[in-house]
Amino acid sequence: MSDTRKYLILMRAVQRLSPRMALFMARRVLRNKLAPRFPVRYRARLATIEKDLPALSGPRGELPPGLLVMAEIYSSEYREVMDRAREGRIVVLGREIDFGAPAKVDWNHHVPEEGDHQLWRVKMSHMGVLCPMIIEGERDHHLAVTALAKGALENTDPTAPGAFDAYWFPYAASHRILALTAGLIVARSRKGLPQETDQAVSDLLRHNVAFLLDNVEHELNNNHVERNLAALCLYFSYAESVPTRIAARLERDVAHLLETTILPDGCQVERSPMYQGLSVASLAIMAETPFLSGSLRSKLQERQAAAHRAFAILSHPDGEVALFNDSWHGEAPHYRGLEVPVGRVVLSHGGYARLxxxxxxxxxxxxxxxxxxxxxxGHADFLSVEITLDKRRLIVDPGTSHYNTGADRTRERSAAAHNGPGYDGYEPVEFLGSFKVGKLAQARLLPEQELGTDTIGGTFYAGPGKIARLVRHYPGRGFLVADLWDTSSPRGRVSWLVPTEWQISTSESGKLQLEQGNARAWIAPLLAASEDLHVTPSHWASHYGHRRGAHELLLRPHLAVSRQQTLLCWIGSMPPPTSAHAEGQALLEQLSSLVTRLPQESQ
Incomplete structure (x- = not known):
């Protein structure tokens, strides 16, 4: 990519910032430059904030569910590896690094293959493993907690070059506050902690709260701010007192966050099923914050319930989230709770539909x-689907294996890597680096009232033309997918990813039969000729930093008499019913009518 194009993408991204975000972004840039240049002054600034902070008090009565859920989020993630942390062996994102002892942990550890985005280091800096060690650990765990907390306080410096992208990344500080506050309050409500351990954790907490008060990430106005504010709400919910200025500030900031980032149907505005799960937990903490106004807490409770419902809709029967946009398993809570209504469910504001x-x-x-x-x-996964049959994932999203700049990040965000209908050689979105975006695009749900109750669909206006997809559910059998391109060129494509746990064989009729243990599935193109189906090795990522094998099934559409391109594909636990072809043709005719009739601005 040329320097000129990079510059244009950056300018597009900057122009979309609100004045408020731009102001905070300028402040962030200045902080990053001035803190290392004037370290004594910046440390003094943080010390002044910390000096006036109230200490964390003990629990008051029965612990609320939001606090307990937050503690369990960290405990469930790290419970199985806390014994290793006791010895200085830190396990994050499936990778273990042995530092030799808790006191020797290097909080600035660099993982070479993670390049320009060191998520392993940032995730280690969450210090989530301390939560189960505090709550469930024995004496040797508590000694390790003391050493880890003291080591982090003594051996990290927010004025060091690069500190704000490492241990002192505000998002990481937020997770530390959530994990340590939840752990400390739960432990104090039970058997308590050794005095030295309690003091070491309390000292680290105060330092982090002071830092976060000075560094809320308003320049992003996204899930980071949500985590920032949840952390501050949790700490001050159990502080000995709440300064009036802080209570007023959190009232204002939480209200702004709720208004701008949580949609009416409960979807978090970044549309990541993974972050959706974290939103449910963060909103619960805010709704339990006693010093927020009653009216705001009521709104938080309502929106948290909607967010919980959306999280349920965006989870599969295996309890893990869908992998649309930046998502992976193991980061959000394993879904338990609300039953999703049977049949069709639509999140109209979030842009998701489910059968x-x-x-x-x-x-x-x-x-x-x-x-x-x-x-x-965001990923260019417009009109993509994920399909589970009999609790086994069959059609999967490529997922997110890395955040750092490189070929994997570029591929996993591209339209070509996803199964939404696309055009050869055309990418609808301009991506740059890990997170920057130039040209935007969006798909839209087709109106529910235009479709049968067993059908979901959407449209997408790509550069070469309009694209549309309908999916009809045949309960107990499978799903019929109908795709339409309203131009004859460029050539259309659909690329399904199937985990290699499924073994594939081809029948004489051109249907693909798949087996996984005693489970059977069929993928059957109903219009494409056999030469228009290609199966090649590929991969997907259900967990960050780990790729898994997949079969990539590339299908080419049929060129209709109308000069439209069309594709019908059956995906089910049984072969397609004899009526599938005729009913699929009816779906395609409906798609053609809808695409023609709906005004372009609704596309």
């Missing part, structure tokens, strides 16, 4: 890339 019955599910992404002001976590 389900029993353990068969189809989810469709038919929304924007993300919020215009910060679409950095």
């Amino acid at each position: 389900s019955r029993g353990d068969d599910v189809c989810l469709m992404d038919a929304g924007p890339l993300g919020p215009a002001w910060n679409p950095g976590h």
Whole structure:
């Protein structure tokens, strides 16, 4: 990519910032430059904030569910590896690094293959492993907690070059406050902690709260701010007192966050199913914050309930989230709770639709890339679907294996890597680096009233022309997918990813039969000729930093007499019914009518 094009993408991204965000972005840039240049002054600034902070008090009565859920989020993630942390062996994102002892942990550890985005280091800096060590650990765990907390306080410096992208990344500080506050309050409500351990954790907490008060990430106005504010709300909910100025500030900031980042249907505005799960937990903490006004807490409770419902809709029967946009398993809570209504469910503001019955599910992404002001976590997965049959994932999203700049990041965000109908050689979005976006695009859900109750669909206006997709559910059998391109060129394409746990064989009729243990599935193109189906090795990522094998099934559409391109594909646990071809043709005719009739601005 040329320097000129990079510059144009950057200018497009900057122009979409609100004046408020631009002001805070300028402040962030100045902080990054001035703190290392004037370290004594910046440390003095933080010390002044910390000096006036109230200490964390003990629990008051029965612990609320939001606090307990937050503690369990960190405990469930790190419970199985806390014994290793006791010895200085830190396990994050499936990778273990042995530092030799808790006191020797290097909080600025660099992982070479993570390049320009050191997520392993940032994730380690969350210090989430301390939560189960505090709550469930024995004496040797508590000694390790003391050493880890003291080591972090003594051996990290927010004025060091690069500190704001490492241990003192405000998002990481937020997770530290959430994990340590939740752990400390739960432990104090039970058997308590050794005095030295309690003091070491309390000292680290105060330092982090002072830092975060000075560094809320308003320049992003996204999930980072949500985590920032949840952390501050949790700490001050259990502080000995709440300074009036801080209570007023959090009232204002939480209200702004709720208004701008949580949509009416509960979807978090960045449209990541993973971050959706974290939003549910953060909103619960805010709704339990006693010093926020009653009216704001009531709104938080309502929106948290909607967010919980959206999280349920965006989860598969295996309890893990869909992998649309930046998402992976193991970061958000494993879904438990609300039952999703059977049949069709639509998140009209979030741009998602779902068909389900029993353990068969189809989810469709038919929304924007993300919020215009910060679409950095978006992927070009327009009209993509994920399909689970009998609780086994069959059609998967490529996922997110890395954030750092490189070929994997570029591929996993591209339209070509996803199964939404696309055009050869055409990418609808301009991506730069890890999170910057130039040209935007968005899909839209087709109106529910125009479709049968067993059908979901969406449209997407790409550069070469309009694209549309309908999916019809045949309960107990499978799903029929109908795709339409309203131009004859460039050539259309659909690329399904199937995990290699499924073994593929081809029948004489051109249907693909798949087996996984005693499970069977069929993928059958109903219009394409056999030479228009190609199966090649590929990969997907259900967990960050780890790629898994996949079969890539590339299908080419049929060129209709109308000069439109069309494709019908059956995906099910049984072969397609004899009526599938005729009913698919009816879906294509409906798509053609809708694409022609709906005004372009609704595309």
